[in-house]
Amino acid sequence: xxxxxxxxxxxxxxxxxxxxxxxxxxxxxxxxxxxxxxxxxxxxxxxxxxxxxxxxxxxxxxxxxxxxxxxxxxxxxxxxxxxxxxxxxxxxxxxxxxxxxxxxxxxxxxxxxxxxxxxxxxxxxxxxxxxxxxxxxxxxxxxxxxxxxxxxxxxxxxxxxxxxxxxxxxxxxxxxxxxxxxxxxxxxxxxxxxxxxxxxxxxxxxxxxxxxxxxxxxxxxxxxxxxxxxxxxxxxxxxxxxxxxxxxxxxxxxxxxxxxxxxxxxxxxxxxxxxxxxxxxxxxxxxxxxxxxxxxxxxxxxxxxxxxxxxxxxxxxxxxxxxxxxxxxxxxxxxxxxxxxxxxxxxxxxxxxxxxxxxxxxxxxxxxxxxxxxxxxxxxxxxxxxxxxxxxxxxxxxxxxxxxxxxxxxxxxxxxxxxxxxxxxxxxxxxxxxxxxxxxxxxxxxxxxxxxxxxxxxxxxxxxxxxxxxxxxxxxxxxxxxxxxxxxxxxxxxxxxxxxxxxxxxxxxxxxxxxxxxxxxxxxxxxxxxxxxxxxxxxxxxxxxxxxxxxxxxxxxxxxxxxxxxxxxxxxxxxxxxxxxxxxxxxxxxxxxxxxxxxxxxxxxxxxxxxxxxxxxxxxxxxxxxxxxxxxxxxxxxxxxxxxxxxxxxxxxxxxxxxxxxxx
Amino acid sequence: xxxxxxxxxxxxxxxxxxxxxxxxxxxxxxxxxxxxxxxxxxxxxxxxxxxxxxxxxxxxxxxxxxxxxxxxxxxxxxxxxxxxxxxxxxxxxxxxxxxxxxxxxxxxxxxxxxxxxxxxxxxxxxxxx
Numbered sequence: 207x208x209x210x211x212x213x214x215x216x217x218x219x220x221x222x223x224x225x226x227x228x229x230x231x232x233x234x235x236x237x238x239x240x241x242x243x244x245x246x247x248x249x250x251x252x253x254x255x256x257x258x259x260x261x262x263x264x265x266x267x268x269x270x271x272x273x274x275x276x277x278x279x280x281x282x283x284x285x286x287x288x289x290x291x292x293x294x295x296x297x298x299x300x301x302x303x304x305x306x307x308x309x310x311x312x313x314x315x316x317x318x319x320x321x322x323x324x325x326x327x328x329x330x331x332x333x334x335x336x337x338x339x340x341x342x343x344x345x346x347x348x349x350x351x352x353x354x355x356x357x358x359x360x361x362x363x364x365x366x367x368x369x370x371x372x373x374x375x376x377x378x379x380x381x382x383x384x385x386x387x388x389x390x391x392x393x394x395x396x397x398x399x400x401x402x403x404x405x406x407x408x409x410x411x412x413x414x415x416x417x418x419x420x421x422x423x424x425x426x427x428x429x430x431x432x433x434x435x436x437x438x439x440x441x442x443x444x445x446x447x448x449x450x451x452x453x454x455x456x457x458x459x460x461x462x463x464x465x466x467x468x469x470x471x472x473x474x475x476x477x478x479x480x481x482x483x484x485x486x487x488x489x490x491x492x493x494x495x496x497x498x499x500x501x502x503x504x505x506x507x508x509x510x511x512x513x514x515x516x517x518x519x520x521x522x523x524x525x526x527x528x529x530x531x532x533x534x535x536x537x538x539x540x541x542x543x544x545x546x547x548x549x550x551x552x553x554x555x556x557x558x559x560x561x562x563x564x565x566x567x568x569x570x571x572x573x574x575x576x577x578x579x580x581x582x583x584x585x586x587x588x589x590x591x592x593x594x595x596x597x598x599x600x601x602x603x604x605x606x607x608x609x610x611x612x613x614x615x616x617x618x619x620x621x622x623x624x625x626x627x628x629x630x631x632x633x634x635x636x637x638x639x640x641x642x643x644x645x646x647x648x649x650x651x652x653x654x655x656x657x658x659x660x661x662x663x664x665x666x667x668x669x670x671x672x673x674x675x676x677x678x679x680x681x682x683x684x685x686x687x688x689x690x691x692x693x694x695x696x697x698x699x700x701x702x703x704x705x706x707x708x709x710x711x712x713x714x715x716x717x718x719x720x721x722x723x724x725x726x727x728x729x730x731x732x733x734x735x736x737x738x739x740x741x742x743x744x745x746x747x748x749x750x751x752x753x754x755x756x757x758x759x760x761x762x763x764x765x766x767x768x769x770x771x772x773x774x775x776x777x778x779x780x781x782x783x784x785x786x787x788x789x790x791x792x793x794x795x796x797x798x799x800x801x802x803x804x805x806x807x808x809x810x811x812x813x814x815x816x817x818x819x820x821x822x823x824x825x826x827x828x829x830x831x832x833x834x835x836x837x838x839x840x841x842x843x844x845x846x847x848x849x850x851x852x853x854x855x856x857x858x859x860x861x862x863x864x865x866x867x868x869x870x
Numbered sequence: 871x872x873x874x875x876x877x878x879x880x881x882x883x884x885x886x887x888x889x890x891x892x893x894x895x896x897x898x899x900x901x902x903x904x905x906x907x908x909x910x911x912x913x914x915x916x917x918x919x920x921x922x923x924x925x926x927x928x929x930x931x932x933x934x935x936x937x938x939x940x941x942x943x944x945x946x947x948x949x950x951x952x953x954x955x956x957x958x959x960x961x962x963x964x965x966x967x968x969x970x971x972x973x974x975x976x977x978x979x980x981x982x983x984x985x986x987x988x989x990x991x992x993x994x995x996x997x998x999x
Contacts, residue, residue, distance in 0.1 A: 549901065549945055601891060601948040640895040670901025670945065684900035686913065691905040 208333050211242040211267040212325065213258055215249035215274035217304055222247075224308040224317040230273060233322045237329045241265055250280050255287045262291035269297045269332040273325050275304040294337030296784060296855055301328035323868055330867035334860045338784035343834040345431040346531040347775050350375065352423055352714065353536035355383020356757060357749025357764045359405050361534050364768030366414035370775045373528065374409065375418045375437055377710065380485035382406055383538055387468065387562065389569040389576075391757055392621040393652035399484065399571070406486040419487055422710070424525060426717040429806070429835040430744030431531045431780045439524040443492035443500065444478075448516035451488030455508035455517065456480060464496045466573070470563045472581060473573035478508045478517075482571060490516075532744050532771040535728055536764070537714060539705040539750040542597050546606045550596065550701055555674040556582040560703045561615065564622055578630060580698055583677070587697030590626060591681050592619050592637040593669045597704035599640070608704045610725060613754035615702035616643045620656045622700065627660040636663040636694065638683050646756070665692065672699055705754055719806055720745045728752050738767040742806075743837070746770050785855035786836035787843060789829040791816075793850035796827035800842035800851050808835035809842060877962070878922045885958035889920035891948045898942035898952045907935040912942045912952035919955055924962075933960040934971060938996060964999050971997035 212234045216222035227245040235243040242265045246254050249272060261267060270293065272284050277300040285295035303321040311317040349365050351358045354376030362372045374381060385391075386406075388398035409415050418437055425436040459476035466475040468482055477496035480488060492500065492508070499505040499519055509517040541562050544552035552558045557580050559567070570576035580587050594615055600607030616639070623635045642664070644650040656662045667684035674680075678695040685692050707726040715722045720740040721729040728747050731739040738747050748767040749760040774780075789800070791814065801809045812830045815823050829851070831842075842851045843858065852858055871879070882888065898912035905911055910918065910932045918927055927933065933956060942952040963969055972993060980990065 595895065595947070599893060599895075599947060607947060640893060666896070668895040668897035668900045670897055670899070670941070682900060684896035684898075684905075684911070684913065686894070686896040686899070689911070689914075691899065691902070691911075 208239045208269045208335075209241045209265065209267050210237075210239040210269045210271060210329060210332055211258070211261050211265060212237075212240055212244070212271045212273065212329065213249055213254075213261075214243070214245040214303075214321075214325070215254070215272065216245065216247045217275060217308075218247065221274070221304050221308040221321075224311050224314055225303055225321045226314055226318040227321075229318050230303070230321045230325055234271070234273075234325045234329060237326055239269070239333045240271075240329060242267060249274055250283055255283075255290075258284070258287050259291040262288075262293060267291075268293070269299075269335055271299050271301060271325060271328045271332055273301040273303045273321060273328070276300075276302045276306070294339075296338040297332065297335050299328040299332045299335065301325045326867040326870070327864040330863040331860045334857065334863055335855075338854055340784040341782045341833040342779045343429075343431050343782065345775060345777055345780055346433070346529045347371070348373070348528070348530050349532045349534060349771050349775065350423075350433070350435055350528070350530040351534045351536055351748075353383070353538055353708075353749070353751070354378075354381030354409075354417065354419070355536060355538045355749065356385040356402060356405075357538065357751075357760045358383070358534070358536035359402075359409055360761050360764035361536060361746075361748045361768045361771070362415050363405065363408060363412065364765050365534075365771050365775075366412050368768075368772045368775075369414070370772065371414045371416070373416045373418060373437075373530075375421050375423055377420070377422050378481065379420045379442065379479075379489070379491040380481045380487070381409060381417060381419060382482075382484075382486065384562075385757060386482065386484075387470075387565055387569070389565050389572075390621060390625060392617045393646070393648045395621070395625075403484040406484065410486045417487060418526070419489075420491060423714060423717065426533070427807075428529075429808075429832070431774070432834070433530045433533055433744065435528055435530055435533070437526045437528065439526060441494070441521040441523050442489070443494070443497075443517065443519055443521045444490045445516045445518050445521075446487060446489050448514045449489040449512075450514050450516075451480060451485075451490070452513070453480060453490075454511045454513065455490055458507050458511045460505065460507060461496050461498060464493060469566045469573045470560075472563060472566055492517075532746060532774050533718065534746045534748050534767050534771060535711075535714065535718070535720065535740070535751050536748040536767075537708045537711045537751040539754070540708055541703045542608065542706050544596070544701060544703060547596060547701075549671045550593065550669070550699070551672045551674055551679070552701065555672075555679060555699075556580075557587075557674075557679060557697065558672060558699045558701065560701050561618055561622065562703075564700045568622070568625065578626065578633075585697070586630070588632060589634045589694065589696045590623075590636070590698045590700065591669070591679075591683075591694055591696040592623055592635070592700045592702065594619055594637065594639045594702045595668070595704075596701040598702075608706060608725060610754065611643065612702075612704045613643070614705070614756045616641075617646070617649055617652070617756065619700075619702050620644075620653045620662070623662040624652075624656040624660045627656075627662055634663075635661075636665055638665050638667055638669050640666070640668060646758070667692070669699075672696075705750070707751055711751055718742060718745050738763055738770055744774065780834075782834055783838050785838045785853065786833055787831045787838065787840070787851055787853050789831055790850045790852065791826075791828045793848050794826075794828040794846075795848050795850070796829070797847060798829075799845040799847060800829050803841045803845040805839065805841065806835050806837050808832045808837070874922045874924070877924050878919060881919055881924060881955065881958045881962065884961060885951070885954040887951050887954050887958075889916045889950065889955065892916040892920065892950045893948050895947065897945055897947060898950075901941045901945050903939060903941065904935050904937050908932040909935075912936075912956065915955045915959065916950055916952050919959070924959065927959050928963055932956075933963060934997065936960075960996070961999075964997065970999060973998070
């Protein structure tokens with residue numbers, strides 16, 4: 207029989223305002239097992255906790271019921287108190303008489319009655335509590351970063367600087383991501399390449415970092431501290447260890463007409479290519495779909511000119527298995543497709559471009575060597591219209607646009623407009639906006655400078671349609687402040703297209719059992735207090751895969767994710783959550799229902815020998831829970847038809863006892 | 871409920887449109903081909919109906935100038951459907967006794983070689999109860 211102590215907290219007037227705490231303590235005194243009951247103003251304070259410890263000693267208590275705030279708030283606090291008093295921490299139950307009682311009721315008698323019922327339920331449960339001990343598992347001291355953009359680069363550098371080995375998996379032939387494609391960065395206008403490429407070099411030279419470029423994550427097994435990951439290294443038909451990046455093959459390749467992804471398809475690259483001059487690793491890659499040697503077995507020119515003998519047409523995809531303690535997702539974003547926005551004539555005119563294409567047009571390493579020229583005829587545009595919120599903040603058009611604000615467009619549009627006016631003062635620049643959102647350090651000042659110093663025309667209103675007519679683009683838009691419709695003959699139109707998570711994120715989330723929102727952004731464990739952790743233990747989030755972000759925010763989040771990873775890898779052993787499922791093998795009928803519903807892959811089936819009553823042995827198939835993987839969600843316990851699965855700390859009989867106590 | 875609120879409720883019920891969804895981007899008016907003909911523009915319909923300022927809309931010629939081309943409905947990023955609001959206001963006017971915008975007597979003057987019959991049918995549907 208348990209010896210239970212009940213402790214009713216006033217929480218100042220938070221609880222005592224609508225609950226008669228003395229009456230609650232008195233009523234619970236006569237519950238089965240209760241030998242001590244009291245109330246106190248602030249049970250979570252040092253004095254309150256001392257009172258609990260003293261009561262345990264004086265009354266030889268074996269279980270505690272704390273009637274206080276939500277267990278989310280102070281369960282951990284009172285478990286520590288129990289441990290201080292020499293009790294198992296899992297002999298504590300919290301009756302939530304604040305969030306679920308005093309805060310929702312206005313009248314004292316009703317609040318008091320409900321508090322007593324909640325207290326009785328907790329007492330009934332503690333009577334059946336058993337001491338629980340968390341299991342331990344070792345930690346592999348190596349981290350995996352998926353994605354080699356600025357988010358992945360920063361996270362990898364920070365983890366590696368702390369002394370832990372890191373692998374970066376990047377699907378493109380080079381790391382660098384979207385930031386490598388940008389020209390200047392707001393609000394300081396420093397050149398993206400100038401601040402990014404040194405970091406890329408740092409990654410390449412860091413002794414603790416390995417880069418798997420042109421690679422993908424193929425399979426993830428295991429759990430926090432012990433992930434088993436298979437990485438698929440796609441065949442690039444060039445031996446990375448031999449290639450010097452001299453570029454001779456690139457110059458000689460006869461198949462030169464392939465859209466250059468790095469320049470958003472605005473110029474061409476050969477079938478064998480290095481994405482850009484500062485690529486890391488600076489190794490050539492053959493586009494298998496464009497190479498005649500790989501398609502028809504004819505050519506082989508690159509192999510002939512390669513002084514290093516690096517070309518290998520027989521290369522196959524390679525699979526590498528590695529163990530990791532932590533995984534950081536940094537899969538980043540893409541610009542949404544403009545195919546469904548017919549009103550903006552993106553597919554009809556080459557001179558309607560997205561902002562990322564505009565970046566390449568103004569970048570010195572871009573298709574026009576940094577000269578702002580119209581893609582259609584190479585002429586200098588004199589009238590440019592920028593359209594904001596294209597595909598962002600859409601309500602009904604889920605198949606067309608996105609419901610969220612893409613966050614970065616206001617600032618980069620201001621940057622584009624300002625830089626255009628600065629470099630080409632003869633250009634007339636108009637920005638159509640719904641709201642200009644500039645919440646960031648020096649952001650609004652930047653936008654105001656675009657208007658006041660550089661003479662960018664900002665018009666509140668939206669472009670309704672764009673019609674290509676001869677050499678010009680007829681832009682029809684509304685000017686809401688002046689209540690008129692505007693008609694502009696523009697030479698170039700730039701669409702601030704919404705951004706969306708990279709397409710690889712969804713299948714990756716499935717592999718990692720990490721949760722996502724409806725927009726395919728990774729969900730964080732807590733939106734405010736745990737923003738860089740996925741709810742799946744050991745999986746961390748960095749950059750735009752978690753939500754739209756600019757570079758400063760991405761870098762800060764990347765550092766935060768790294769510090770969480772370091773905190774995990776520093777540990778030699780991980781303490782698990784003891785409130786996990788366990789299977790009663792004698793009752794298990796081997797039906798696999800639990801295995802199918804388990805979202806963490808924690809359940810496996812084993813063939814086990816059992817002694818039967820007639821002294822024969824029989825081999826039966828029974829469920830077995832991996833305690834390190836189980837997160838204690840309880841899905842298996844409700845799926846189990848024979849009642850063999852039970853959740854420790856939330857056992858079926860404990861829950862029923864609570865329900866009985868409430869209904870009594 | 872006062873008369874103003876009643877009218878607002880009626881327009882919202884009849885159109886099936888929630889003007890609160892409008893984020894005031896003005897794309898409807900940016901796309902409207904009849905913009906120059908209208909005293910009140912599509913985005914103003916959404917905003918004025920939401921604030922219950924409907925009398926000026928009822929008194930305005932704008933309800934007849936709208937072509938009902940539904941370009942605003944097609945392109946509104948928030949699914950507000952301004953043309954349906956304009957339609958609902960127009961119905962408030964022509965459903966009053968003797969308030970038909972067009973009668974059968976007006977038709978002969980309009981008919982000529984060029985006018986397609988469909989136009990007359992549409993006009994009747996739009997301008998009369």
